Each structure stands twice: as C-alpha cells, then as structure tokens.
Amino acid sequence: MTGREWGGEAGGGVGRPWDEPSAEGRGDPFDDALALANGRAPLRVGPGEGPKITTVTAPYAAGGAVAAASSATDGGGDAPYTPDDPFAPDDPAAARSGPSGPVDPAPPTGPGPRPTPAAVPWHTARRLAERAAPGPLAPETSALGATLGRTLAAPLTALTDLPSFDTSAMDGWAVAGPGPWRLDQPADASEAGPPSGILAGHASTEALLDGHAIPIATGARVPSGATAVLRSEHGEVRELSDGGRRLYAPRPAPPGQDIRPRGQECRRGDQLLPAGALVTPAVLGLAAAAGYDELTAYRRPRGEVFVLGDELLDEGLPRDGRIRDALGPMLAPWLHALGVEVAAPRHLADEADALYAALAESTADVVITTGGTASGPVDHVHPTLRRLDAEVLVDGVAVRPGHPMLLARLAPRRYLVGLPGNPLAAVSGLLTLAEPLLRTLTARRPAAPYRTPLAAAVTGHPRDTRLIPVSYRDDERHGLTAVPLRFHGPAMLRGIAAAEGLAVVPPGGAERGTELEILELPWPAGWSAGWTPGWAAPGDPYGPPEATGGRA
Ligand SMILES: Nc1nc2c(c(=O)[nH]1)N[C@H]1C(S)=C(S)[C@@H](COP(=O)(O)OP(=O)(O)OC[C@H]3O[C@@H](n4cnc5c(N)ncnc54)[C@H](O)[C@@H]3O)O[C@H]1N2
Numbered sequence: 239m240t241g242r243e244w245g246g247e248a249g250g251g252v253g254r255p256w257d258e259p260s261a262e263g264r265g266d267p268f269d270d271a272l273a274l275a276n277g278r279a280p281l282r283v284g285p286g287e288g289p290k291i292t293t294v295t296a297p298y299a300a301g302g303a304v305a306a307a308s309s310a311t312d313g314g315g316d317a318p319y320t321p322d323d324p325f326a327p328d329d330p331a332a333a334r335s336g337p338s339g340p341v342d343p344a345p346p347t348g349p350g351p352r353p354t355p356a357a358v359p360w361h362t363a364r365r366l367a368e369r370a371a372p373g374p375l376a377p378e379t380s381a382l383g384a385t386l387g388r389t390l391a392a393p394l395t396a397l398t399d400l401p402s403f404d405t406s407a408m409d410g411w412a413v414a415g416p417g418p419w420r421l422d423q424p425a426d427a428s429e430a431g432p433p434s435g436i437l438a439g440h441a442s443t444e445a446l447l448d449g450h451a452i453p454i455a456t457g458a459r460v461p462s463g464a465t466a467v468l469r470s471e472h473g474e475v476r477e478l479s480d481g482g483r484r485l486y487a488p489r490p491a492p493p494g495q496d497i498r499p500r501g502q503e504c505r506r507g508d509q510l511l512p513a514g515a516l517v518t519p520a521v522l523g524l525a526a527a528a529g530y531d532e533l534t535a536y537r538r539p540r541g542e543v544f545v546l547g548d549e550l551l552d553e554g555l556p557r558d559g560r561i562r563d564a565l566g567p568m569l570a571p572w573l574h575a576l577g578v579e580v581a582a583p584r585h586l587a588d589e590a591d592a593l594y595a596a597l598a599e600s601t602a603d604v605v606i607t608t609g610g611t612a613s614g615p616v617d618h619v620h621p622t623l624r625r626l627d628a629e630v631l632v633d634g635v636a637v638r639p640g641h642p643m644l645l646a647r648l649a650p651r652r653y654l655v656g657l658p659g660n661p662l663a664a665v666s667g668l669l670t671l672a673e674p675l676l677r678t679l680t681a682r683r684p685a686a687p688y689r690t691p692l693a694a695a696v697t698g699h700p701r702d703t704r705l706i707p708v709s710y711r712d713d714e715r716h717g718l719t720a721v722p723l724r725f726h727g728p729a730m731l732r733g734i735a736a737a738e739g740l741a742v743v744p745p746g747g748a749e750r751g752t753e754l755e756i757l758e759l760p761w762p763a764g765w766s767a768g769w770t771p772g773w774a775a776p777g778d779p780y781g782p783p784e785a786t787g788g789r790a
C-alpha cells in the first residue's frame with residue numbers, strides 16, 4: 239500500500255496543510271512502519287534501516303529477558319521516591335531501560351508472547367496518527383451553544399454592521415453642534431419621575447436640532463442630527479426663566495465624541511473569523527453579536543471508552559488487591575476537551591469475547607481502550623484486533639512511559655487507540671496517538687510549537703523519547719522555565735495532576751537550560767472547565783448503573 243492509498247479515504251473539504259511532503263518524505267518510513275505494525279515485511283528496508291522484528295523469549299514479555307532484567311530501572315518501572323511534593327527536582331534514576339529483546343516473528347492468535355515490531359519513533363507515531371484519518375468529519379449546522387469546542391466549517395461572516403447603528407458610548411446627553419444646548423425631553427418622556435432620555439433599545443425617530451441636547455444612555459441609538467455625546471459628569475444643567483433648561487459644558491464637545499459609529503467593528507459581509515477557527519465562548523459571543531442563531535461546524539467524533547481490568551473498582555478504597563479505576567474518570571473529560579462527544583466509559587471484564595463483542599458492536603468514530611495492550615495472560619487487545627481484521631497503524635511507540643500504545647483502523651473512518659493500563663502511560667498514549675488523530679477528525683489546528691528551557695536536568699531513556707510532567711516557573715533571573723515534576727512513574731498521576739504540560743525529552747536526556755518542546759495540556763485556559771456530561775451526575779463518572787456495562 240502506498241502512502242497516498244493509505245491516507246486515501248474521501249476527504250472532508252478543508253485544506254490540509256499536513257498533506258505537504260514531510261522532511262521524511264512520503265511513503266517509506268510510514269509504509270514500512272505500517273507494514274511492520276501489521277506483521278508484514280516492510281516494502282523496502284535498506285541495510286541498517288527501519289524497524290526490525292525480534293523474538294520474545296520470556297513468558298508474557300514483550301521485551302524479553304533483557305526487558306525483564308531492566309524492569310527496575312525501565313521507564314516502565316518506578317524509581318524510588320521519597321514522599322515529597324511533586325515540584326521537587328527530578329530523580330535521575332527514574333528513566334533507564336535496556337534494549338528490546340528478541341521476539342517471535344510469527345503472529346500468535348491469543349494473548350501472551352507475540353511478535354513485536356520495533357517501536358515507531360515518537361514524532362513519527364504522532365504524524366502517523368495525524369494522517370490516519372483523511373480529514374475532519376462532516377460539517378453540521380447546530381444551535382450556537384451546541385458548537386462550543388467544535389471547529390468552524392465555514393468562515394464566520396458578519397450578517398450585519400457592528401455596531402448596527404450609531405451608538406452612544408456613555409451615559410449623558412446627545413448634543414447637536416456647539417454648546418450650550420437647549421435640553422429636550424424625548425416625546426415619550428413621562429411627566430413624573432426623573433428624565434430618562436433615550437434608553438438602550440428604545441430607538442428615537444426624532445432628529446435632534448442644532449443647538450439642542452437630549453439625555454441618552456450608554457448603548458442607545460444616537461438620534462440623527464446629533465454630533466457628539468457629552469458625558470453626564472462633564473455637563474451642567476441650569477433652569478431657565480422660561481421654564482426650560484440649558485446644558486453647559488466646560489470644554490467643547492468635538493464631533494463624534496463618545497459615539498460608536500455604525501460599522502466601526504465590521505461591515506455586513508466582512509469575514510470575522512476564517513473556517514477552521516475553534517468555537518470558544520468568545521466566538522459564540524461574537525457570532526451572536528453578528529446575528530447568528532446557529533453555526534456550521536465539524537461534528538464532534540463520537541467516542542467510547544472501554545476500561546479493561548478485573549482488578550478495577552468504581553468506588554471506595556482499594557481493597558483485596560483491587561484498585562480504583564483512575565482512567566475512566568480522567569479520560570472522559572479529557573477526550574471532551576479534545577473535541578470528542580464521549581459516552582460513559584464502560585468497564586469490560588478481562589475476557590476476550592467481551593472485548594470482541596464490545597468492539598464489534600461499537601459504532602463510535604473513535605474507541606479508546608485502556609489496559610490489555612501488553613502480552614500478559616489477559617491482555618486481549620492485540621488478539622482481538624486480529625480477530626476483527628483491524629488494520630494496525632501503530633504498534634508500540636519509542637516513548638516512555640506508554641510504549642505499548644497502539645492505533646488501529648477498525649473500519650473505514652473508525653479508529654481504535656489502545657492506551658496502556660498504567661495511568662501515566664495512558665496519558666502518554668492519549669497525547670501521542672489520540673490527540674493528533676482527533677485533531678484531524680475535528681479539524682483543529684496543531685498547537686504552535688512551544689519550547690521552554692528546562693529548570694533542571696532530566697535523565698533520558700537511552701533510545702526512546704521520554705514525556706515528563708512539567709510546571710512553569712517565571713522568575714527574574716531565569717525567565718520562564720519548565721520545572722520537571724516528581725512522581726512521574728508510569729503508574730503515578732501525582733506529577734501530571736500538578737503539571738501544566740509534558741516536556742518531550744529526547745533520548746539521552748537533557749541538561750538544565752535546554753529548550754524542550756512542551757506538550758500543552760488542554761485545560762490551562764480553563765475553557766472546558768465545568769463540563770458535566772449529559773450521561774452523568776456531577777461526581778459520578780459512570781452515569782446511571784445500566785450504562786456501566788460490566789462488573790466493577
Ligand atoms: N513482561 C513485560 N511486561 C510488561 C511490559 C513489558 O515490556 N514486558 N510493559 C509494561 C508496561 S511499560 C506497561 S505500560 C504495561 C501495559 O500493560 P497493559 O496495557 O496490558 O495494561 P494492564 O496490564 O492491564 O495494566 C497495567 C497496570 O495498570 C493498572 N491499570 C490498568 N487499568 C487501570 C485503570 N483503569 N486505572 C488504574 N490503573 C489501571 C493495572 O492494574 C496494572 O497495574 O505492561 C507492563 N508489563
């Protein structure tokens with residue numbers, strides 16, 4: 239299969255900057271990685287190039303004897319930590335690993351030892367995930383509020399001038415010509431009560447005569463003939479002997495003062511935002527101001543989360559060797575922030591048939607599984623994908639934590655991201671594979687590349703990229719730096735919970751002061767905060783009991 243065929247499903251109608259040829263060229267590294275991920279020989283692998291197939295020697299060990307021997311110091315192992323705050327300096331013992339061991343080249347049909355293609359480099363995996371889908375899902379026209387977090391499928395064009403009439407910017411008087419002015423009352427002013435003048439929303443049809451003034455409120459339509467607005471604190475009203483009143487100003491009121499002219503912000507037909515803009519709360523406000531009741535935005539992908547693991551509990555304290563599910567509560571809102579319409583996570587029993595049935599029945603655009611990606615006795619993800627004849631696009635990534643993560647195409651335009659069960663490894667898989675895939679499906683733009691110097695050295699993995707939670711520090715001496723956080727073991731969430739991003743540490747590590755790429759987390763801006771899924775009461779990540787779909 240060529241690279242073009244591989245990305246060749248019907249497109250979604252937007253320009254795709256990612257179609258540009260990459261520095262790695264088209265076809266070869268991607269096709270080779272894809273072929274190997276599906277247990278086929280790469281199209282062409284020159285001497286010393288490309289991934290290699292090795293053979294498993296130890297039961298359930300994806301990495302064989304060498305991986306088992308190195309597990310205490312592998313990115314998959316947890317370095318010893320003192321109970322300390324997560325902002326303490328990184329522990330250099332935290333990320334060392336031996337090379338992958340040999341594996342059997344023939345794919346077995348059940349869980350356990352299996353051929354393991356050498357992991358795809360981290361940046362390549364992200365690009366494969368970004369290109370896995372041919373483009374965004376179909377655009378849909380929805381009520382304004384329903385488009386929050388989606389991407390505009392068409393430019394936002396002003397349906398009206400803004401402001402749509404000459405508007406008073408201040409409370410005071412509309413005046414015509416130079417002062418002093420004879421003070422009028424609007425025709426509908428009541429005899430009793432204080433003079434209100436022209437209020438916002440009450441269009442005056444009477445022209446203001448030269449030398450006259452009329453009270454006006456902020457936001458009210460300025461009457462024709464008015465040349466300026468005089469603020470209430472800048473004028474003085476004096477009673478006249480004829481019963482009338484006169485308005486005096488200590489300074490002249492230049493023409494146009496405190497009037498927002500019609501069309502100041504935009505003219506009808508002006509483009510306010512291009513197609514591809516993310517619908518934020520501010521965009522909703524702008525669209526409403528510009529006259530929109532609904533918007534056309536790309537549909538959110540429908541996502542399902544299948545949480546695998548007989549050891550997982552939905553509530554209470556860990557007990558009897560069982561632990562709380564940390565991933566269901568975390569992934570649903572995180573996926574929502576990435577643009578997914580996510581169903582209540584379902585726990586599935588560690589049974590191959592349960593996973594097979596769930597995947598075969600799912601109609602979601604994107605299925606996320608957690609756990610079961612390795613080669614243990616109940617790790618059913620790989621065998622089930624083979625049983626479903628899914629096309630594995632990425633099978634293992636050279637990143638710590640999270641290296642057993644995978645990406646597969648279940649059917650045209652339906653995808654599965656297999657996240658490892660260790661919670662921080664799952665976060666790594668989410669940002670490495672799910673985020674770029676979802677970015678394409680939702681037509682979101684990639685975050686601007688962002689690099690920040692490290693506040694402290696970070697030990698690297700000898701061959702793999704490392705993702706490490708960081709928090710920003712800004713001080714006069716060093717400026718903005720990224721502080722590596724502790725508690726970044728694959729099974730830990732304490733570091734990431736305190737983090738503002740994940741630093742991308744190259745193989746071999748990075749010295750203090752090295753500028754590293756930072757993966758932003760979707761919530762620092764906080765715009766998706768407060769989301770309550772339709773399927774769950776606050777604090778109940780699994781929704782109603784009938785939606786849990788399995789035992790806890
Ligand atoms: N022999 C080897 N064993 C393992 C290797 C290896 O290379 N050789 N890799 C390790 C790494 S690294 C990871 S990551 C895990 C991936 O395993 P799975 O994806 O199959 O995940 P599980 O075995 O189901 O679970 C791993 C771990 O995570 C806990 N877990 C699972 N789900 C949850 C959840 N929803 N909330 C909280 N914790 C969860 C589970 O109890 C296990 O402790 O494989 C290693 N093994």
Ligand code: MOO
Nearest residue numbers: 314640641663728
């Ligand atoms: O260390 Mo594993 O890498 O938890 O993915």
